[in-house]
Amino acid sequence: MDFGFTEEQRMVQEMARSFAEKEIAPFIDEDEKNHHYRREILSKMGELGLLGWSIPEEYGGNGMGWMEGVIALYEIAKVHTSWRLSISGNCWGPAMTINEYGTEEQKAKYIPDLISGKAVGSFAMTEANSGSDVGAMKTFAEDKGDHWLINGTKMWISGGHVSDIGLLYAVTTEGGGPRGLSCFIIDYNNTPGITRIPIHEKVGMWPAPTSELVFENAVVPKENLLGPLNKGFQICMWQLNNTRMGCATGAAALSAACLEGSVNYANERMQFGQPIGKFQMIQQQIAEMKLEDDAAKYLVYRAAWLKDKGLPSQQETSMAKLYACNAAVHAANVAMKIYGSYGYSTEYPCGRWLRDAKQFETLEGTSNIHTTIIAGIELGYQPNR
């Protein structure tokens, strides 16, 4: 594993950084206040090739892999973590999963629009009564001979009400639990029977749309089954092992934003005739943030490196996600303390950092679930995939 970036990786980093500074940073306050999602940011990311990691070039991929994708997502999420979802919601979610499990027709039909940013992607497994327990979902896809008839409700779906193309996980064999699930590609603009309801009451991630999706006799073409029938659980776990990298990288980036902000503030804020950074207790806080920040980042790089090599990475992905999530929550909490009263003011980003950091403890596997995966693999109860 080489810790130094290649020339190409440095260029990716620079491009993503300047994109985030130009296209995302100037609108943060306005978008936070209005809970506003800017679709044009996704289109611009697509134009720059920022959505096409580890995807064959024939479908619009940029010829680069996981490490470059992680570098790009990190720079974007450091400016605002909501925008990390563009890469995981389009590329590492639907595009990559269709590329792995899809037919030639499915790949040619759906991947290019996801990678170019023409389409907004999503993936939907969670329901009101089925979160960690994916196999308990109730949304049912009935085989009607020439089409699938889908009924049920998905909750907490990122990008759901603005999505054009999404993956949907549903029951195809009643009572089969994880062995009775299948995966479908949903063309949201051309599928009758779907009602999409925005979820506005969220603690954070305000510019990122989150939705409830109601399927009422939704008619889905037969050919939209992705992968083998009743293999949806395996497909879902494979997808999560990829999309969780979006959380891991986003959390590491958020931790870095908190550290950078705290260092600047500690050097500027004067108390007792000196910058507060000169006080040992502030130094202790900065040192702890720095340690955790570096550890989180290198765990993310290791998982990306393993994926680029095609090696098992499930345990390392869970380690990166869990550790980076803890680092982000801790860093956001400490940043608010270092900024003092100004940390509590909405004119500074500490409140947003803290609100946004808390998401990582829940989505794409709660911290308990990742602890279970790490321990289960370590104890030999399940293989590292």
Ligand SMILES: Cc1cc2nc3c(=O)[nH]c(=O)nc-3n(C[C@H](O)[C@H](O)[C@H](O)COP(=O)(O)OP(=O)(O)OC[C@H]3O[C@@H](n4cnc5c(N)ncnc54)[C@H](O)[C@@H]3O)c2cc1C
């Ligand atoms: C902002 C946001 C965006 C999201 N985006 C998406 C999306 O795009 N697509 C999607 O499908 N879902 C999405 N989700 C849903 C998310 O993935 C789920 O919320 C998550 O999987 C947890 O499920 P739950 O909320 O039902 O919690 P539960 O599963 O009910 O868990 C509640 C508590 O019980 C604990 N627990 C549960 N099972 C165990 C166990 N076996 N061992 C130990 N502890 C356990 C959990 O750790 C947690 O502390 C999103 C959620 C949020 C908040």
